[in-house]
Amino acid sequence: MREEIARAVAALRAGELVAFPTETVYGLGADALDPVAVAKIFAAKRRPAGHPLIVHLPAPGDLARWAARVPEEAMRLAQAFWPGPLTLILERAHGIPDIVTGGQHTVGLRVPDHPLALALLAAFGSGIAAPSANRHGRISPTTAQHVREELGDAVALILDGGACRIGIESTIVDCSRGSPAILRPGAIAAGRIAAVLGVDPIEGASGAAPRVPGALPAHYAPRTPLRLVQPEALSADISACIARHLRVAVLAREATVAMHSGVILRRAPGDASGYARDLYAQLRALDALGLDAIVVEAPPATPEWRAIDDRLARAAAGAPAPDAP
Ligand code: TXA
Ligand code: MG
Secondary structure (H helix, E strand, O other): OHHHHHHHHHHHHOOOOEEEOOOOOOEEEEEOOOHHHHHHHHHHHOOOOOOOOEEEOOOHHHHHHHEOOOOHHHHHHHHHHOOOOEEEEEEEOOOOOHHHHOOOOEEEEEOOOOHHHHHHHHHHOOOEEOOEOOOOOEOOOOOHHHHHHHHHHHOOEEOOOOOOOOOOOOEEEEOOOOOOEEEEOOOOOHHHHHHHHOOOOEEOOOOOOOOOHHHOOOOOEOOOOEEEEOHHHHHHHHHHHHHOOOOEEEEEEOOOOOOOOOEEEEEEOOOHHHHHHHHHHHHHHHHHOOOOEEEEEOOOOOHHHHHHHHHHHHHHHHOOOOOOO
16 A cells, blocks of 8 residues: 555645545545636536635644644644544635635635545645536535546546545535634534534524635435435325335335335434445445335434435435335
8 A cells, every 4th residue: 555655645746636435425535725626626527617626634733734724623623533534614824725725714624534535645745626526416425436436537646545434525614704603514423513612603604705616505326316305294195105106216214115016225324423324335336226216214313413404405305306106
């Protein structure tokens, strides 16, 4: 793997793209200080210009080089959660290209908690700008194979670190404008942020909010129509689909629904972290079946399921209009 890292560093220095695993999802990386290289990320993802990227840093100590000002709250959050699935939005330092920040005066920063990502960052010795390694608006990749399927030739090299441990994207906390605000719920629940800060963070952003494509109503979406159905309505919903001869797959937690013939039933783990870890691979596999609909049992309305509920709601909003029973 040392040789792989050396090749990846050489590719980054040559202005090429390198996909790499993090604990959340796979990232599509470029040298954050090379605007021409970063432009290749937008081309590969077909991501609209103006959407800012997260800069991945080798260590928490690099924070001061990439942010103009590090408020006390940001310092405490970085200490508590880095390396880890937390992105901090801070005032940008001089010298960060506009293409990375979407021309905004802030920058997203994170130190990922994955041995390959950390080895790559340490060997590269600078920031790597990396969004999730999927086409814009689609499901984030949690294995190297997902990246290959989706981006293939656009990437010089894919570091294979196996399946991602967490499976959904980092929590984004904006510390650039007074009271910290959660811009994207993620692997670290709001309660853990509150415990460190001593106050509840705001969820969502004000009117003067920065642009967050992951916060568009439609995102993380499969091509098959996807619907969220409350557990108690699931059986009736499935029966109605069968009556209409719709080919459906159901993603349900534990044993909440009985088997129905003619329906593909996939079980998801009953705990939030297990569910998050498998979620995107499950959605990809179900999408690949080319059915008429994917029916997902709605997750519980509790804080630990918040980020999963967020991603499922966006998947439902982004999928083609459902042919509901
Ligand atoms: O877990 C993750 O965060 C993964 C891994 C690869 O680190 N990355 C990821 O990147 O999810 P991406 O580009 O798919 O989502 C990054 C989000 C976007 O919604 C973007 O708008 C937001 O971070 N973001 C980046 N910089 C920002 C800024 N200056 N202000 C507001 N939002 C920002
Ligand atoms: Mg993304």
